[in-house]
Amino acid sequence: MSALPFRQQKPDANRIRILKLFNVPFTLDPYHDRLISQGYEVINASSYQEALDYAHEYYPALIIVYDDSDSGVDALEWLRLQHTDRHGWMATTPLIILADAARLNTLKREELPDRVIVLQRRADTLNHLTRVVNQLLRGGLSR
Secondary structure (H helix, E strand, C coil): CCCCCCCCCCCCCCCCEEEEECCCCCCCCHHHHHHHHCCCEEEEECCHHHHHHHHHHHCCCEEEEECEHHHCECHHHHHHHHHCCCCHHHHHCCEEEEECHHHHHHHHCCCECCCEEEEECCCCHHHHHHHHHHHHHHCCCCC
16 A cells, blocks of 8 residues: 555566656555556656656656655756756656646646646546546556
8 A cells, every 4th residue: 555665666567667756655645546556557756866766777658746845846857857867768758747736837838748747736636647647658548
């Protein structure tokens, strides 16, 4: 269960990999749980360096950033790191940013079709996130 700390395991080669940068590892995480239930391999990173290290080793198909500067994760900083990474493929890896209402307008300016998507965190975000992930990674199929 995502409410408890756990040791990350090597990803399953048969599942689509998603990297989630979320610096609050001991709280309930419905995003993680929903994506796992949809059949994705989801790895949580709690720092920029941990996320970069994972990405370089396992080449995720999608990156999700939970923007929360109070916990040390700024989506704009991650976007800069992703675009200036030494591996060119990082700049084209799809990114979903989960933002609160106060940061939404700032982050919406960074959107790029099928590449950078900004979603506001609210009650229905979980279902919306699932639809967007399935569209990006499975060509619109939903389960």
